[in-house]
Amino acid sequence: MYYDVLVVGAGPGGCMAARWLSSSGFKVALVEREKLPRDKPCGGFVSPQAAGLIEEAFGAVPSSCVVSQDVHGARLLCEKGGDYELPFPAPGFP
Ligand SMILES: Cc1cc2nc3c(=O)[nH]c(=O)nc-3n(C[C@H](O)[C@H](O)[C@H](O)COP(=O)(O)OP(=O)(O)OC[C@H]3O[C@@H](n4cnc5c(N)ncnc54)[C@H](O)[C@@H]3O)c2cc1C
Numbered sequence: 407m408y409y410d411v412l413v414v415g416a417g418p419g420g421c422m423a424a425r426w427l428s429s430s431g432f433k434v435a436l437v438e439r440e441k442l443p444r445d446k447p448c449g450g451f452v453s454p455q456a457a458g459l460i461e462e463a464f465g466a467v468p469s470s471c472v473v474s475q476d477v478h479g480a481r482l483l484c485e486k487g488g489d490y491e492l493p494f495p496a497p498g499f500p
Pocket residue numbers: 414415416417418419420421437438439440444446447448449450451452453456
């Protein structure tokens with residue numbers, strides 16, 4: 407079988423690349439080595455920027471995937487001492 411593009415890795419980056427390439431008319435194969443859905447480390451939030459990109463590319467996120475409480479930012483605590491507050495410009499969702 408012939409493809410224009412092979413995207414390796416079906417994480418958020420690969421899925422988005424495959425989606426945009428496909429909607430631009432390329433014949434795309436997306437391959438993933440893990441069984442999906444995969445386990446991954448996660449803080450459990452979707453930022454407003456990511457939510458906007460997801461909706462633009464894939465349509466509205468199903469309400470069954472969204473807990474009603476808004477998320478207004480994130481805090482990263484690093485093992486070697488960093489502590490970073492990341493306020494969101496608009497609410498995200500958990
Ligand atoms: C501890 C932690 C918590 C986080 N919490 C959040 C959060 O709460 N909210 C949020 O928005 N982001 C969070 N992130 C960030 C988020 O996980 C990353 O931004 C995102 O996963 C990056 O997507 P990606 O597609 O670039 O890479 P990845 O998600 O790493 O996807 C790459 C994919 O490629 C596959 N792959 C690799 N090599 C091959 C190969 N040779 N063949 C086939 N497949 C291959 C891998 O199996 C993987 O599925 C967190 C990250 C960490 C580390």
